[in-house]
Amino acid sequence: MRRAALLGSLLAACGPCGFQPDPGVKVVVPAMPSTLDWSTSDPTSWVNYPVMLATMKGLTQLSERNEIQPGIAQRWERERTPEGHERYVFHLRRDVKWSDGVTPVTARDFVTGFRRAAVGKERTETSDLLGVEEVLRLLERGAPRAEVDAAVERIGARALDDWTLEVTLQHPRSYFLARLANVYLFFPAPSAFLAGKSEDEVRAYFDRPRGGHPLSVGPFRVESWDRAGERVRLVRNPGSAFAPKLGPGERPVEVLTLLKSEVGPALYDRGRVGFVFVDSPLALRSGRFPDLQRRELLSTYFLAFNTQRPPLDSPEVRRAIAMALDRDALLRGLLPAARTTHVLLPPTMPLSATAEEAKRLPDFDLAAARELLQKHPVTRTLRLVHTARESFVPETAIAERIRDQLAKVGIQVEIDARADFASEIARRTYDVYLKRLGADYAHPNTFFTLFERTGNHFTGWDQIGGGEPLQRFQALRERADGEADFETARRLYAQAQEVLVGEQVVIAPLYHPDRYFRARPDLAGLSVDPFNFLSLGEVRLR
Amino acid sequence: MIRLALSRALRQLVLVPIVALASYYLMAALPVPTEEESKRQLSSELVESYRRDLGLGQPLGFLRPWEKLIKGERLGTTAQGVTFEEMLVKLSGSAGIGLVGLALALAWAAAFALLRAGQGRASEAAGTGLPALAFGTPAFIPALLLAPAVVERGHLLPELAAALVVSVWPGVLLGTLVADALRQELERDYVRTAAAKGLPRARVVARHVLPNVLPALLDSLPPVATTLLAGSFAAERVLGLPYFGQLYVAAVLQKQVAVVVVATTVFAALLVVVTLGVELARLLVDPRAREAGR
16 A cells, blocks of 8 residues: 555656755755764764764763763773773763653663674774673684674673673773763663664664664754765754753754755855855855854874885984974965964873973974985985875865975975875875874874874884884883873873874874864854864754 | 557567666676675675675575565665665656656757747857757756755755756757758658648648657657656756665665666666657557558
C-alpha cells in the first residue's frame, strides 16, 4: 500500500509541493558527516565534529580560556597506582539525562562508549586506556571475536556504581582530561538502548535517526539526516543539562539545520541561512562584511625543513632561514588580522611557553640571518611545496612572499603547489613545505605528536645526530605528559619545544591562523571552537 | 499494428536487463581490496556491503541487489546506503523535474523553430547565436546564476528552476532540428503545388508539412531525454535538491556500488521508456514507419 502511494507520487511527477526548506536556523557547512556514531566514528572525523559536539557531552568541558572544567563529571580524583598506571575516579552529575527525558546518564554508559571506541575505526585514539593496546594487537592479528570481546571487557573503564566511573590509563597522561572534553570517542553511549542489538542494528541506531533516536545529552539531538539532500536536521533537546543559558530577550533555537550549498554566501546575503564560513582571501580583504567575526584557533602555520637535504642539513642554514622571515610582512594585508609567531604552541594553549622561554627561539633578525648565510651559503634553488587545495590560510600568497623575502638574503626558491601534498612530502624530495597544524584538544601534546618518530612530519629529523635530539624531545614530552604538576609540565613542554624549534630548527612557525565567519545578528552563541569546528552548543535566538 | 508495437516494445525492453547485467559485472569487476589494503582504503563495513550486496561468488549473484530492494532491505552501508522506498521518493522528484523539463524543452524548441523560420537579420543572428550560446554553456552555469534566487525558497521554485536549466540545451537542439527539417520541407514541390492550388499557408504547414517534420522531432527525443537526465545531476546539486541525481552522485562518491548498479539500471529503464514512447508515437503518426514494419 505504502509502495503504491510512493509509485503514485512518482507518476504524479513530484510531491504535492516539492522539496520544502527546513524551518528554523540554517547553517552552511563545508562537509556532511560520514557517520553519526560518535563511539566508532571515522578517520575523516573532522566532518563529524559539529553534529557530535552539539548533541553530546564528555566527562569534562573547556572554559572560554581552554581550561578544563567539570562536564558530566562534577569532580574527579587522580592517583598513580603501584603498577605505574594512572587511575581516575569520576563522580557523575545525577541530573544529566538522555534526550528521552527519563533515562539517566550513568557510568555504565561511559563504559559502553569506551568499549565501543576501543574496537571502532579510530580505536588507536583510545590506546592510553589500560588494556586497549592488547585489543589493538588482537585485532591486528585477526584474533577470534570472542577473544577480542574478552579483551575489551578488561580495558581500563569500570562502573563502580551508577554514578562513579573508574578509568585507568596505562601510563600517567596529563592531557587525558583535555581529551575527555572534546574527543568524542570518550563520550557516553546509551547502553540501555544498545544492549542486545546486533552490530548492524547498532549502526542503524546511530546512522538512521528516527523516533527520537539516537539519544543525545547535549542541547540538540539529530532528527533526520538526508544524505542525498546533504542536510542534517537537529532539534532542541529540551531536557538537556547543558542547554545554553538564555540572556534577557533570548529564546532557544528549536530546529537547526546543517546543509551544504554551492551558493552559501549568496544564501547568507539573502537571509536564508544564518551562518557561513568566509575563507576566500579576496572576500576577507574586501572589508565589505560588517558582520564578519573572527575566532582564534589553537593552530599554527609553519615552514618545515627537510633536514636531510643539503644545504638544509645544516642547522645554521635552517636557523638563518627562520631568522630571515619577517612574519609581520608575510601576513600584512592578507587577512583582517593575523597573530604572527615564531613559537609552535599558541599562547592561548594551556601550558604554552612563557615570553621569556619564547625569546630563546629563532625570530626575525635579518642582520643575523645574513651573517649566518655568509658562513653557510645556500648555492642552489630550494623547492617550497604547499598544498594546492582551497584553504582559509592564504597559502599561495604566503609562499610567494617567502620566496621574495628569501631572495633578499640570496636564497632562490621555486614554489610547487601540490594537490597531492601529503604524498609529495612523504617522498621527501622537497626542501621546505608549508603546513597548518591544528589542535585536537587543548593540550601541548596534540602539537608534539606530529614531530615524533612515528609522526607524519617527513622532515628527517629523526636521523639528525643518530636520533639523539629526537629521543631527547620525546623523553621531555613523555615526562611532561606524565607530570601532574602544572608548572613542571609547562616547563618540560617548553624545553621540548626548544629542542624542536630552537636547537634543531626543524620548523619555523609563521602565524596562528584564525577562522572567519558571518553569523546573523539575531543569533547568539553560534561560533567556531578553538579546534576549528563549528560550535552549535551555545546557539540561541535574540 | 499492435503486434508491431509489441515487437518494438520487447526489442527496447530487452535493453534493460542487458544494462543491468553490464553495470553489475562492471561493478563486480572492480578489485575488492584485500584485508591489508582495506585498512588503508575502505572501511571493513564498506567492503562487507560490497560483497554482500553484489552477491559476489553466489549463483545468480547479479539478482542480489534487486532481491534486497524488493525485500525492503537497505543497499550499501548503514550510513550511506538507501532503501527501495527512499530511492522511489528520490526518483519521483527527479522524474518530475525531467517531465517538466521535457515540456519546457518542447516549448523552447517550438519558439526557436519559429524564430529561425522568420525572415530578417535578427532572426538569422538569433538562429545562429542561440545554439552556440546554449551548446557552449554547461547546465551548472545557469543553475549557479539562478541558485541564489531559488535555493531554500521551496514552493517548487528550485524544482522549476532545475527544469528550466536542464531544458535549455535540449530545447535549442530540438528547435534546430525541427527548424532545419521544416525549412527542407517548405522547399519541396508539394508545398508549392498546394500553395498554387490556393491552400492557405497555415493549412499547408499544419496539414502537410508538420506530419513530415514530426519524425525528425521524435528521432531526437531519446538523446534529449539523456541530456535532461545528465543535466539534472548538476542542477540538483547546485540547487540543493535531494533527488535521484544527487543520490546517484553521492553513491558514486561514497563507493556504494550496489546503489550505483541499481541507479544505472533505473536510468537505463527510464531512457528505454522514453524510446518506447517515441516508437509508439511514430507508429501512430508516421505511415512510413508502419509500412517499414510490415
